[in-house]
Amino acid sequence: MSMDFSVSELMAAAISRELRDDDFAAVGTASHIPLCGLRLAQRTHAPNLWFLYGGSGALNSKASELVEMAADYRNLEGAEYRTPLADIIDFEFTGRFSVLFLGGMQIDKYGNMNMVAVGDYAKPKVRGPGTVGLAFTASVQRTFVYVQHHDPRLFVEKVDFVSGRGHSGPEEVAAYRRPWAQGPTYLISPLGVFDFETPDGAMRLRSYHPGQSVESVQAKTGFKLAVAPDVGPTPAPTAQELRIIREIDAGGVLRAGA
Amino acid sequence: MSMDFSVSELMAAAISRELRDDDFAAVGTASHIPLCGLRLAQRTHAPNLWFLYGGSGALNSKASELVEMAADYRNLEGAEYRTPLADIIDFEFTGRFSVLFLGGMQIDKYGNMNMVAVGDYAKPKVRGPGTVGLAFTASVQRTFVYVQHHDPRLFVEKVDFVSGRGHSGPEEVAAYRRPWAQGPTYLISPLGVFDFETPDGAMRLRSYHPGQSVESVQAKTGFKLAVAPDVGPTPAPTAQELRIIREIDAGGVLRAGA
Amino acid sequence: MQRTSKLKSAAEALAHVKDGAKIIAGGVHLSNTPMALVRQLVRQGVRDLEIVPTPATGLWVDLLIAARCVKKVHVSYIGLEFLGLAPNFRRAVEAGEIEISEVDEPTIFHGLRAAASGLPFCVFPPIHLLTDLPKVSPDVYKTITDPFTGEPVVAVPPIQPDVCLVHVAKADIYGNGLSLGGRHMEDIITKASRHVILSAEEIVDTSEFSAAPTQTTIPGVLVHSVVHAPFGAYPGACPGVYNYDRPHLLEYNEFAKSDRTCDYLDAYVRTRNSDDDMIQRIDPARLQALRLDAR
């Protein structure tokens, strides 16, 4: 099979298919791929989807280029509203965001995420940028985890600091998570697509990207992965999806990206 | 003495002189006279004064006519900012408003104000519009009381409902009023000018308007008025003040008003 | 697939407003109130509404009380601004015909903001303890202890309306809206409410919003229905579009003061099949003279 699309383009298409027509989604920094997925979804099966593009405040951005900074003013091009931070935090607390893209410097088996510190908090080996909006895994409807890398230092058995809670500690989760919040439901990395649909909410491989296998993904993951019974290759983008992706990404950032 | 100005114009001039160059003031509904006083102050001794014109949100309105509705869009003419209600309430709670003009349907000896109910709350003789922002006598720096009438039904011994607290109950006032708040410090009616500078913070006649006297004002007041030792006639507007008032009030609303 | 239009008639948009709904309307005083939507509620004969007004308003509440649509009102300021007291509100309270939640401007504002922000309640410095409000509304004002300072503070509850009505100068069919006047609480009440209906003087193409997204005042993502309602704030003002109709307001006030608001409703509301029908009966020259671009 000749691979006539990049892994980044594949990921954008995979994300798109996971989005629903009634979703209201938000992405933050370093989010070319999810952004492209959102715009692709709007132009295919989810024309009523709304999305916020991070620090720019742009709602339904139609920017003519994929820029590297979410807060970039140019993302307001073609947007319908400039969302103030007050709205963003309100949408996070009230769960109006049905989908929030988040990530971490450590992610564990139950989808707990850490952006604070690797190692001992008081004397960290790596100090991260901070928790930002990760606590909102407990108040938005579905958390989509998006990472740009996949290795055993990122995917660890247990995070050193819980910035955003996944599915560990079911009693606490039941007590403190907002009733409408489902926690992390989807995870996409450069190696594959994952969900958390095991009885105890553990990360489960749903499909692997071209060139990968169950074994190769497991080898890059620092804990024992659950595997979906129907695991297989991540479906390739259709010709129509690829055409739209390349209209959105006129500059070819995703194509170059992998 | 020929009276070549109206009582309303006199009141505007009196209010103007009470304002300071570093004041940030706010007026609400039915406030032609205070509004004119504020603009006069800006154009005489207080060029750095800022003021909010009620529901319009206009900051430093320079509207070319005095309109009857504070919320009127036309008050934004020449303003420097459109203040959202969120800001207004923040300025009220934090005491950024150094002067807030308030009034009531009942006002008592200690400057307590009632906008809720005359008579028994559960079965009122007159139901008023409600407390609105009167609680803020306890958080803005100085409360200026402005009334368009002066009679014993308005100025009563004791209000039937406390919407805005004046100087009664010194212990509670000391406990719950914000440290910077002075409560009602000034009151102007169509009959005279008052302060609250008695040892117990009672309303005190400082000056009476043309045609009035200590006795005539007392006769229209439902409680025993304190009287300032140097009580006398309210100083007439100067020729310069009158000229500016009539520039601000090009339509002659205040001139017609009394 | 095609993006779905939210454009509906007022009757369609309001059909789901149930008896007993908790309802809020945008605007301040006689400015930018969604009167066309309110009149449609009268036509539909909805009952037992719980009115959560913005902090300074009156006309729409007075009208709904006269039409016997109201069970309870949260009160900060219910009046007719320069026209004085709201006659039907006053009469209904004096007669004990409606329930009151006696509160004030910051209590309504911060209650709505807490709901908009998903916060369980809001805490004030204890200035309300200097008023009689906690005495008559002990369910609203709860004294608690500040865990950081040990001082007494006052907690007030969140307010989440079921239905929110907002009027704007322009909207598109996806619910994006532009108001030209003061920014009161439209941004907050649309976030605080479960269901939002927008009425607009003019329906414009989405490209008007996407050409200047920093100007949009209501994001369509919060809006469920859009109603095209020319003179939809009449007889009040629509900022930047037209002034209030003073003679009509005086006429309303006379009806209301003499307890004949039913006659007003019969003349202007109930006998009209729709608000378009009502506005068409107003003298066009008079309407034209109210327009700001006509001055």
Next chain:
Amino acid sequence: MQRTSKLKSAAEALAHVKDGAKIIAGGVHLSNTPMALVRQLVRQGVRDLEIVPTPATGLWVDLLIAARCVKKVHVSYIGLEFLGLAPNFRRAVEAGEIEISEVDEPTIFHGLRAAASGLPFCVFPPIHLLTDLPKVSPDVYKTITDPFTGEPVVAVPPIQPDVCLVHVAKADIYGNGLSLGGRHMEDIITKASRHVILSAEEIVDTSEFSAAPTQTTIPGVLVHSVVHAPFGAYPGACPGVYNYDRPHLLEYNEFAKSDRTCDYLDAYVRTRNSDDDMIQRIDPARLQALRLDAR
């Protein structure tokens, strides 16, 4: 009498910033940060600052840490956005050289909003009890009981900065300001802070604001000083005016990662008497190419 101008040099405006001040700056990530004012703080050698950043920022904090101006940082997100971690912040925390208040986006946002609104504290639904934040910041997160429902909720304290620095595209000499980009927290932080200093790309006549008061984003009444600072957000972006200087940011990041930020500061900041002086040393053609109107 004449209205008093608030226009000052950066040195004059910042002269009163004392060692140990609690300071905040506007903007988000690499957009609209008042870098000219921050560089002037470095020149003045102010010490022991307590930094209360907006929820997602980094460059200015990293720079001040490298210049040894910082004692404590409240942390939601301190990083360089697409460039990754903030090297000086990372190094200083790993070495235990600065104090941290470990919080997050809503805690900083609502803490500042509580201060802006004069409220004693703010209350969250208990989602933070699912994180490790309360364990490391027990002074910030206090579990209390909701007096309306009896449920556990989390109280967070107000945050009141001493000094607030904000950059805008245009200002007048009385402090009115216009920002063209995203609305982040400028409206809130200017209300929350004791002293506000505005830097502006351009100083315009007040008539520009009074011709369109609905566009003003910062009201002058909240502002104490105005500083004319062309390219005042450089090397970051000023929304609607110019983009960030990517090569310069990469250069900064290289200096910072290799712990040579002092060399950067010597080259660009400390050896320049003022920010005008610094900007004049940047290649004018390169600056011109960043301007949005040049594209």
